[in-house]
Amino acid sequence: MKDAIQHLVALSQGLGKPIEGHGLAYPLALVPENLEVQDLEQHLPAPVRVRQHISMLDAESFVAYVNRFTTPATAVFCNGPTGRTFKAIIDYHKPEQPSWADHTVSYQCPRTVEWSNWKDTDRKKMDQASFAEFIEDNVKDIVQPDQDTRAPSAADMLEISRTLEAKKNISFRQGTRLDNGQVQLTYNEQIDGRAGETGQLAIPEQFYIGIKPFLGGDAFCVQARFRYRIREGALVMWFELVRPDKVLEEAYNAVRAKIATGIGTVPMYEATI
Template identity: 70%
Template sequence: MQQAIQHLTALVQALGKPIDHEGLAAPIALVPDGVTLKSLEHLLPAPTRIQQKLTVLDAESFISYVNRFATSATAVFCNGPEGRTFSAVIDYHDPAAPAWRDHVATYRCPTTVEWGNWKTSDRKRMDQASFAEFIEDNVKDITHHPENDNTPSAADMLEISRTLEAKKNITFRQGTRLDNGQVQLTYNEEIDGRAGEAGQLRIPEEFYIALKPFLGGDTFCVPARFRYRIQEGRLQMWFELVRPDKVLEEAYNAVRNKILDAINDVPLYEATF
């Protein structure tokens, strides 16, 4: 009985006081409220280990962070073109001992605003005014194909969009495929309810856009097919990006190779972390 009282007395005296021991990484204390153990690590000059989880916005920052903090145990995981996420676990398990995995940097390959603009409107049918407005808003992304000067330039597409916007009462009669790969639309324009002048408007079969799919990533030349339908004398126009999924896959592979080449001896695994 006396011994039990002595143990209880010692426990009461220890309440709220730091307890240090050779086997503890940091002092602990018995807190009277609920008699819980509370770490006093925050009172030390420095933490006992790094506990940090952050998300970087470009591949260069990811590479720089990994190279700054990497140890012999650091590992990088990526989950393929679908997930497009790179995770660097700085304090990953060493073959000789487990680790806490509390220090992690993540790069999720965020897409650019420009890619989002074109992808959102992909295969979306528009009237003349809507299509013209879209082209004008995004004309800076249109480019010549690097190996084919016959493709329409940004100025060409801008002129087409402005022409379509200006001629809202055009009745299109037919579409004819020309030898040069373009489509020629013949139309009649009525002015003041009278038979008007006949004219021709040439629309390209295909055009190209230069985009960075990922923020801070490489630029890719993406082909877009030009499509149209004549319905009740009105023209619907839209574009179809050619295999945008392959563009994202190529962009992901470019980022993966860039990271792999720059993180020195840190291993990279295709896996979900």
Template identity: 30%
Template sequence: MTTRYTSGPAADLDGIQSVIDIAQQAAEPTTLETGKVYAVRTAGGGTQTLNLTGPEYTGIPARKQGNTTVRDAESFAAYFEKHADTDTEVYADADRLTVTAVLDAHTATAARWSGHRLTLGLRKTESWEQWLQLDNQLMPQEAFAEFLEDHLPELLEPSAAEMLEIAQSIQGAAKVEWQNSTRLSSGQRQFQFVETVQAKAGQKGQLTIPEQFTIGLIPFEGSEGYKLNARFRYRITKDGGLTLGYKLERPGDVIRKAFGDVVTAIGEQIEQPIMNGTPA
């Protein structure tokens, strides 16, 4: 057997080509996938971690977060059902008139972010605000009569028709001299007045209004309606004029009752207990 050895320029070229092939394979780019972690070798021979699991790579947030505000119990229950779990905590704050659910609250054995929340922020109705704004305020006859006319749908007892008649009677007796008032056995208040026309002898008249009346108001948007009693207030001024108004009986109790009913309605639709207070 004869052994042949190759040497010279041809052998050197073969070795150089092999080195080039290996270098090209090592430098060939590799497609990376999002949602994974890679360890890559640096030019200096070290190793660098490349984390592609963040939301800037995947397009998906790392966790749920944010505070969603709704305005009624039904909306609260709908959002709650979608995102809550067995460790979700719910708090009712009667002072702030809010119900807050910490949807990702801590579990019994592990901490969670507590950054995904749902808040029921009750909003008072316009009619409630208007009645409260003028509560215990005396106003001129015509202004008071116009207020009653604008709120006839909310007048329950006496009926809206009777209250409209009273309002019109008040307007009709706007330019008279009021003398006194008498409380009748029925509880109504009777006002005596004198109307003077073109310097002639005065004509006497009477205006009778109930001592109190009942209104029906919806305190919060999306809530039930509640009855409130109101007492007529009046004052005969020194110049013979008449100012009228009303005093609502314990409107704060109605607000608390309405809020409690909202909390009860929510509690009937969820399994988690509702605690009294506010979350941390």
């Protein structure tokens, strides 16, 4: 009974007053209302540990942040080409010494506008006017690689685009494959309701685009097949990116190599984040 009374006295004396003791990271106080225990960390000059979650927009910033705050416990996790996310836990666990893992920084390999434009239009069938408009809007991404001299340049694709756009009333009849790998379409242009001039339009078999899949990442040369169909005299055109998944995989591997080099000895693991 005496011990219980002393305990109540000690408890009443501690109400509303800071309680400090060995092993406490910060002082505590017993609040009279509902006898709740509240920590007083917010009244200290600084927090007892970092609690921060940051998302970076480029790999360089991710590396710089990790290098600034790294500790012997820091670890980086990445979830491969499909997830394309890197996450560093600055205060991660050590063997037989668990930690809070409250300080993290991540980088999710955000896609560029240019990559989204081409990927979202991949294999999308368009009439000649829509296709011409798309090529004109994105002609700056078209490149002519040294290893394929037959590939059209940006100027060639722009000229094809403008030719298609200018010819409003055309009946396409047939296509002939040329020795240089291009397809030559024969068309008949109608003028004021009368039979107009006939001509030929050369369309390349394939072309290339040079773009960065990820913001702040490396640029890649991507092959695109040029496809068309003639339906009831009307020309339907589209393009097919060749192995875009492989391009993203290579882009991810390039980012992973850059981060691994940048963070030095900080361990990196492939894992589900």
